[in-house]
Amino acid sequence: MSLLKAENIHKSYGKEEVLKGVSLELERGETMVVIGPSGTGKSTFLRCINQLTPPEKGRVWLDGVEVTHPKCNIDKLRAQMGFVFQDFNLFSHLTTLRNVSIGPMKVKGMRKEDARKLAMEELERVGLNDKMDAYPAQLSGGQQQRVSIARALAMEPKLILFDEPTSALDPELIGEVLEVMIKLAKDGMTMLVVTHEMGFARAVADEIVFMEHGVIVEQGSPQQMFSAPKHPRTGEFLNKITELYGETA
């Protein structure tokens, strides 16, 4: 049974249909990267998975439990799915350490000292334990994003959803975040990543999905997608992006 399964997701904003029936399956330990032109619904799709934006039609299952079921405990399910935002969304009024420990404490009911210890471990994992007592506004963008990954990790999730994690960062800061993500992938975390970073995709993705205009155009292994794409649009897009962004990592 796949860890994450999305079936026929439809989402409209007003009259405009942004997602026109997207389905995909993610296996445990797999790193799936979703690429495509901006505004084609990739981020919306991610939000439909953890119901931050509930879809109009379609169903989602996490490890066999239906997330889209009206009677499910959505908070409990969200606690099992990590989400990393493009704009980081760190809690501005809390220190770095508290940002990471508040989830385990308040949502999972962990004791304060245990949560603190866990938070320090996760911050160490992303290389930021020396910034424990700083406030988000005092950190650079790259540091904030790494903290936000630590925050997601502290919940010990089954998988992590990444919504264009590096798009809001200055170029020099992208590398440090990608490094953390690559390490996570290599350590076996199940990840669903929406990104423009082709180097990352080529290096760690087990599967690449190309989305455009609210539908999946093509998906396959990185080798196959890059060297022998089946759909013309896929090839076009990949060429343009690799030209624009060059090789990273």
Place this chain on the structure above:
Amino acid sequence: MLLRATLINIELLFTLLLLGLLLGTIVALLQVYGGRFAGTLAAGYAWVFRSIPALVLLFLFYFGPSQFGVNIPPLVAATLALGIRSSAYQSQIFRGAIQAIPQGQMMAARSLGMSRLQAIVTIIIPQAIRLSLAGWSNEFSSVVKDTTLAYVVGLNEVLRHARIIMDRHYELAMLAYLAVAVIFLVLTYSGNRSLSWLERRLRIPGLQMKGGTQNT
């Protein structure tokens, strides 16, 4: 009968707002452009008259002079007291607006050869007026309701009449006050609508206070 008394409130309202506007503008300009002495004086004036309760001012202006043999009619006393108070608030609104205008505007005006006075009149003030409208609308709402305070100096305004009704027909007390409340709801509402209309008519695209418009 209550409605006729309301006219007194409205009369007081407009006179005091006018006084407040004139004085307030002068104080604001002094505070921003007046140099250290005048500026501090202006700031002090504004602080003092914003920090003293309206009622105290009303008493000072009405009962105070009578101690020295000068009798000031309630309407005049109320206009002076509330007008000066409003001028203090309005000066701060206007000052905030002036200071929100980027320095570059004044610099550009001067580099065209305008004198300071010219620049202030033709460039700064027109912009400041538009930026003040939101704050001014707030002040208007406040002041409308404050006109009822003149009741304590014996002005024959609407609240006093409600009291008279109450003295004659005790059971009607609540109703009388409810009626006054409704009258003021209407006044505040129509006042705000008119100001919104004015704001729309004067609006210039792109000219806005930082932080956008907060609706009251």
Place this chain on the structure above:
Amino acid sequence: MAFDLAWLPQLTQGLVLTLQITTACIAMGIVLGILLALGRVYGNRLISTPCSIYIQILRGTPLLVQLLMVYYGLPSWGIYPSAFISGVLALGLNTGAYQAEYLRGAIQAVNPGQLMAARAIGMSLPQAIRYIVLPQAFRIVIPAWSNELILMVKYSSIVFSITLLDLMGVGKRIAARNFRYFEVFVVVALFYLALVFIISQLLRMLEQRVRIPGLGEQAEQR
């Protein structure tokens, strides 16, 4: 022109009453304000509309009218509140409405991404409001809230009209008895000025103490 220093103790007593009334009504206002603001922002139609109507009515009608309604109006319906209770009640209901609006603005000023992130790690809506949104909203609302506190100190003076002997009430009584309105009220004015000044300074200190770098002003990311 003479001001009898013997009047000072009486005035000070009036000041104490003023402070008591102000504190009581502000406390009431805070609680009411929080409830109304939460109702307006997070409640469904059934809750948010009455809240909104209440706020508009209380803000659209004069405070003096509200006070007199409570003190003189209620008795005509059979309820007889004491002067002190009437004062605190009317002032509290009024400031609650204003505080609700300020808090609502502050809640809406908190970056919506904060709430999203809180829900994303599995916090329930009440948890997210309590631990993430409100702590930030409270810091954002401090300037408006300080303003309201000072305003209430000044407006508390209206309770003199329902026989309470606050600073204003005492002042009037002394002035009337001795026909020394000018001197007495200049001193009363000075009392209020001092009060406003001290409270402003205290509030400024409070704001500094709870300040968090990057919170409250337009938080710049990156």
